[in-house]
Amino acid sequence: MSARAIVLAAGKGTRMKSARPKVLHDLCGRPMLWWVLSALRAAGVDEIVVVTNPELDPLLAPFEVRTVVQPEQLGTGHAVKIALEAIEPRGGCVVVAYGDMPLVDRTIFEDVQAAVDPDAGTALALVTARMPLPSGFGRIVRSDPSAGSGQAVERIVEAKDCTPEQLAVDEMNAGIYAFSEPMLRETIARVGNENAQGEYYLTDTVELLIAAGRRVAPVPVADYRSVLGVNDRVELADARSIVNRRLCEEHMRAGVTIVDPATTYLVPELVIGADTTIYPGTAIAGTTRIGARCRIGPHSRLVGASLGDDVTVTESVVVDSTLGDRVWVGPYAQLRGGATLGPDVRIGNFVEVKKSDLAAGVKANHLAYLGDSSVGPRSNIGAGTITANFDGVQKNRTKIGADVKIGSNNTLVAPVTIGDNVVTGAGTVVIRDAEAGDKLVGNPARSIAKPAET
Numbered sequence: 001m002s003a004r005a006i007v008l009a010a011g012k013g014t015r016m017k018s019a020r021p022k023v024l025h026d027l028c029g030r031p032m033l034w035w036v037l038s039a040l041r042a043a044g045v046d047e048i049v050v051v052t053n054p055e056l057d058p059l060l061a062p063f064e065v066r067t068v069v070q071p072e073q074l075g076t077g078h079a080v081k082i083a084l085e086a087i088e089p090r091g092g093c094v095v096v097a098y099g100d101m102p103l104v105d106r107t108i109f110e111d112v113q114a115a116v117d118p119d120a121g122t123a124l125a126l127v128t129a130r131m132p133l134p135s136g137f138g139r140i141v142r143s144d145p146s147a148g149s150g151q152a153v154e155r156i157v158e159a160k161d162c163t164p165e166q167l168a169v170d171e172m173n174a175g176i177y178a179f180s181e182p183m184l185r186e187t188i189a190r191v192g193n194e195n196a197q198g199e200y201y202l203t204d205t206v207e208l209l210i211a212a213g214r215r216v217a218p219v220p221v222a223d224y225r226s227v228l229g230v231n232d233r234v235e236l237a238d239a240r241s242i243v244n245r246r247l248c249e250e251h252m253r254a255g256v257t258i259v260d261p262a263t264t265y266l267v268p269e270l271v272i273g274a275d276t277t278i279y280p281g282t283a284i285a286g287t288t289r290i291g292a293r294c295r296i297g298p299h300s301r302l303v304g305a306s307l308g309d310d311v312t313v314t315e316s317v318v319v320d321s322t323l324g325d326r327v328w329v330g331p332y333a334q335l336r337g338g339a340t341l342g343p344d345v346r347i348g349n350f351v352e353v354k355k356s357d358l359a360a361g362v363k364a365n366h367l368a369y370l371g372d373s374s375v376g377p378r379s380n381i382g383a384g385t386i387t388a389n390f391d392g393v394q395k396n397r398t399k400i401g402a403d404v405k406i407g408s409n410n411t412l413v414a415p416v417t418i419g420d421n422v423v424t425g426a427g428t429v430v431i432r433d434a435e436a437g438d439k440l441v442g443n444p445a446r447s448i449a450k451p452a453e454t
């Protein structure tokens with residue numbers, strides 16, 4: 001039977017001190033909530049209901065997930081009750097998780113689903129973790145705490161309701177549950193709010209189920225860090241470094257050298273070829289594909305970039321651009337807005353390329369701006385040259401042919417077309433189209449290809 005899940009995300013997340021809802025804060029290129037939803041989907045959950053609040057609800061459209069608004073946050077038990085009212089009774093198992101637990105992976109959701117077994121009387125399986133200092137977490141109270149984890153779970157006591165002895169318990173409630181759906185429906189109606197916070201606690205279902213003769217199965221996780229919730233920006237940073245490390249490890253195991261995972265920032269779904277090396281201080285984001293044997297970084301940023309094989313990008317920025325095999329970029333260059341570089345192109349220091357097609361073997365090695373342009377194969381752009389592409393009203397294109405040599409410090413005033421094999425002298429200002437083979441100097445440019453008429 002396909003599984004269903006309820007994800008609670010209606011809380012205000014006040015400790016983030018943010019105008020942005022907590023579950024939408026970025027964690028390695030995706031909102032926190034995305035991580036929970038994708039782990040659930042990977043674990044075979046095909047129907048998810050997210051409990052939201054009125055402000056958050058409209059912002060969840062991009063997730064393409066069903067939402068239910070909890071108008072007032074009266075507690076996790078109340079949130080689950082509202083979600084159950086919105087879904088058809090169907091039997092089977094319902095997973096309940098919290099939207100602020102981005103470190104949970106597929107296997108934890110699989111294990112907890114496997115542990116619930118209504119036919120054998122196990123109405124609820126819940127994930128627990130031992131941790132050195134469970135501070136704000138609910139404590140797992142077992143029938144005889146001194147007898148250790150072999151004892152049956154009796155109930156969960158929220159930190160604010162704990163006796164000093166209960167506070168000393170080092171086993172906490174992770175907040176991941178698999179319930180028998182009919183038994184959850186029956187029990188949730190009986191959860192009250194007589195506790196320190198005056199809230200309806202989902203965790204009270206444990207005691208109620210046991211009183212009704214059901215069993216509750218604990219599912220301990222080996223590493224408590226995988227179930228840590230994020231409540232403030234300090235915890236967000238901790239979670240980010242764990243998720244980032246996992247992303248780096250995936251690529252390292254697949255043949256990528258990452259010199260310093262702690263200062264290499266990745267996002268999910270990147271493609272990086274084998275024997276590529278990523279140097280420190282490098283961020284790779286968006287939908288980026290990097291070929292084999294590339295050298296990226298140090299101190300570089302790639303967003304929405306597509307790189308061939310044997311490409312070097314050093315101390316540079318590449319955004320929404322495509323680079324062919326053996327391209328060299330940097331140091332201190334910026335490619336953006338649909339720059340397309342053919343094989344063997346070389347872009348050197350302080351060169352910006354925007355919305356331009358550079359054919360195979362083009363070189364712009366120093367201090368240049370190429371915007372809205374196309375440059376034919378093997379052409380060389382001299383130091384200090386710019387395409388003056390903006391006339392104050394609109395952007396105009398510069399077309400440069402094959403094997404052209406643009407001298408140092410040229411201004412190419414667009415719209416302008418420069419034919420194949422043209423050569424320009426230093427400081428030339430090209431304001432009119434140049435025929436193939438022409439030689440130009442001066443401001444405005446004049447031809448010196450033919451002897452001047454007398």
Ligand code: UD1
Pocket residue numbers: 008009010011012051052070072073074075076077078079098099100136137138139156158172173174175200201202203229
């Ligand atoms: C909860 C558990 C606690 C557990 C901890 C794990 C309860 C009563 N306690 O405590 O045992 O150790 O998580 O992180 O469940 N939410 C709603 N509607 C509400 C209240 C909360 O949707 O009315 C959502 C929040 O957005 C959040 C989640 O439920 O994503 C948990 O709520 P939170 O207030 O953070 O509970 P904790 O105190 O962390």
Ligand code: MG
Pocket residue numbers: 100229231
């Ligand atoms: Mg919490």
